[in-house]
Amino acid sequence: MEVLNPSLSYSASKQALRYNRFQCRPTGTDVATPGSTVRIQLPSKSLVNLSSFNLNFNLTMNGMTTNAGDNFSNAKLPHAHKLFSAVRVYIGGQLVSGGLSNNYDILYNALVKASVGEDWVYSRLNEHSKELVENGDDVNKLSVNVAATNGGSATKTSRYVVGDFLGVFRGNGGKSIIDTSLWGDIAIEFTFNSAACIAKRSGSGGPANPAITYSVADIEGYVECITQTSPLYIKLITMMLDSKESQIRFPYQNFITGTTNTGKSARLQINSGCIDAMVLCPLGVNANSLTAPLAWGELSAPRYKYTALDTAGVNPLTIDNTNSTSTSTNIQIQIGSDTFPKVPITNALDVSDITQNSLFSNSLYSQNLLFNGITQSAEAYTATTVSTYSRQKFLSENFVYVQSFSDGEGWAGSKILTGIDTASQNLDVIVNFPVIANGSLFIGALCTSLLVFDCRTGQVNVIQ
Numbered sequence: 001m002e003v004l005n006p007s008l009s010y011s012a013s014k015q016a017l018r019y020n021r022f023q024c025r026p027t028g029t030d031v032a033t034p035g036s037t038v039r040i041q042l043p044s045k046s047l048v049n050l051s052s053f054n055l056n057f058n059l060t061m062n063g064m065t066t067n068a069g070d071n072f073s074n075a076k077l078p079h080a081h082k083l084f085s086a087v088r089v090y091i092g093g094q095l096v097s098g099g100l101s102n103n104y105d106i107l108y109n110a111l112v113k114a115s116v117g118e119d120w121v122y123s124r125l126n127e128h129s130k131e132l133v134e135n136g137d138d139v140n141k142l143s144v145n146v147a148a149t150n151g152g153s154a155t156k157t158s159r160y161v162v163g164d165f166l167g168v169f170r171g172n173g174g175k176s177i178i179d180t181s182l183w184g185d186i187a188i189e190f191t192f193n194s195a196a197c198i199a200k201r202s203g204s205g206g207p208a209n210p211a212i213t214y215s216v217a218d219i220e221g222y223v224e225c226i227t228q229t230s231p232l233y234i235k236l237i238t239m240m241l242d243s244k245e246s247q248i249r250f251p252y253q254n255f256i257t258g259t260t261n262t263g264k265s266a267r268l269q270i271n272s273g274c275i276d277a278m279v280l281c282p283l284g285v286n287a288n289s290l291t292a293p294l295a296w297g298e299l300s301a302p303r304y305k306y307t308a309l310d311t312a313g314v315n316p317l318t319i320d321n322t323n324s325t326s327t328s329t330n331i332q333i334q335i336g337s338d339t340f341p342k343v344p345i346t347n348a349l350d351v352s353d354i355t356q357n358s359l360f361s362n363s364l365y366s367q368n369l370l371f372n373g374i375t376q377s378a379e380a381y382t383a384t385t386v387s388t389y390s391r392q393k394f395l396s397e398n399f400v401y402v403q404s405f406s407d408g409e410g411w412a413g414s415k416i417l418t419g420i421d422t423a424s425q426n427l428d429v430i431v432n433f434p435v436i437a438n439g440s441l442f443i444g445a446l447c448t449s450l451l452v453f454d455c456r457t458g459q460v461n462v463i464q
Contacts, residue, residue: 015230035194036216037191040221041185041186042221048179048186056219056220057220058159059158060155060157061156061212062155064154076200080127081104081109082105083193085191085192086098087188087191089169089188097449101444102191103444106444110281114368115367127160127162134387135385139158166253173413182453183451195213196287196302208291210290248452251411253446256444264434272447273424274406274420278333280402280442283436307395317329331435332431336420359402359404372389373387373389373393429445449463450462
């Protein structure tokens with residue numbers, strides 16, 4: 001039977017669906033410093049579009065001095081998601097996402113490096129993403145000695161508008177819309193990171209000033225709610241609740257993170273009905289240091305510098321056209337009795353393609369910052385810095401390995417859970433990662449969890 005092309009069909013229908021934006025104030029104080037936890041309650045008895053949530057605040061970076069050794073131009077305003085060590089969401093009083101992660105910032109930063117391009121960076125300057133690709137921030141460049149030109153300052157203050165969070169903010173195939181009349185009230189907890197999230201350097205590459213830190217004030221949240229919807233939605237929910245036989249299932253993104261310092265192999269136990277992917281990054285010995293400086297010619301603070309080391313565990317792997325063993329490795333993940341990939345990765349450069357294909361499924365429109373970095377002509381404030389892309393930057397600064405186990409995350413798209421099911425048991429994940437030495441290994445798991453409403457009992461459960 002012939003089907004008419006939609007462009008030749010002249011019709012339109014009207015639907016009653018209205019959104020409005022609501023302000024949500026923190027419970028208690030609206031100020032924070034490193035280590036503080038802030039809790040925000042979202043509107044009750046509402047259809048909340050959790051995907052639209054923004055956290056807004058004013059950040060002041062302080063503790064700087066204006067001398068040549070450690071001045072105003074020597075610390076960058078951090079990308080917003082680096083400010084959070086944990087982001088946890090409670091629905092109906094139950095911890096739904098982020099409960100098994102105290103390294104939210106590293107996971108988000110690794111995924112950013114592996115999945116976005118410069119257009120994404122420059123479209124999110126309210127999150128201060130500029131520092132991800134430039135040798136400076138919106139206030140100044142690190143290559144310019146502000147103290148020598150206009151006196152500098154002991155503080156920097158700027159507005160932050162933060163969105164696109166990991167976890168239940170992403171769910172149900174697209175927009176994560178939660179009916180709080182059904183599932184229960186939503187509360188979000190943000191734990192602020194240590195000052196190690198700040199990229200800073202001293203005048204000659206020596207220890208950075210440990211006094212440089214930050215404080216946050218005027219914290220407020222904004223979220224969209226559906227204020228008018230079709231009567232069909234009410235009828236559908238009522239019908240499901242009256243049936244007393246069905247379950248309402250809401251799939252959403254969840255994540256588990258951890259770090260190990262057990263050397264070139266690591267073990268992590270995961271209990272999940274759908275493990276979609278693993279994220280691995282080597283961390284240096286200074287990852288948590290408040291005094292480790294940002295080296296000249298490098299973009300990232302030590303906490304976000306992921307360097308693949310040679311077999312001696314001293315120097316980064318290097319590109320050497322005369323000696324292919326300079327990028328040799330032996331990387332593999334074992335989950336239960338299966339291994340990923342089936343044959344260990346023997347050339348570290350192959351990791352970038354596996355990461356790209358895991359996130360973009362061989363799409364022609366893939367993008368990433370895995371090869372991004374800068375070059376600097378000299379260790380001086382007036383030195384010229386140039387953005388550059390090279391395979392060496394992947395090995396020395398952006399070594400992110402993402403291994404997918406399914407064609408897309410279970411919560412997205414068709415909402416079909418095809419990731420690894422641990423059958424409600426703690427399953428050992430063993431990682432062979434011989435590109436670290438005295439540092440540690442970051443391990444993250446991206447999972448799909450379920451909010452389940454039992455129509456017979458009226459209870460809400462979380463299936464990890």
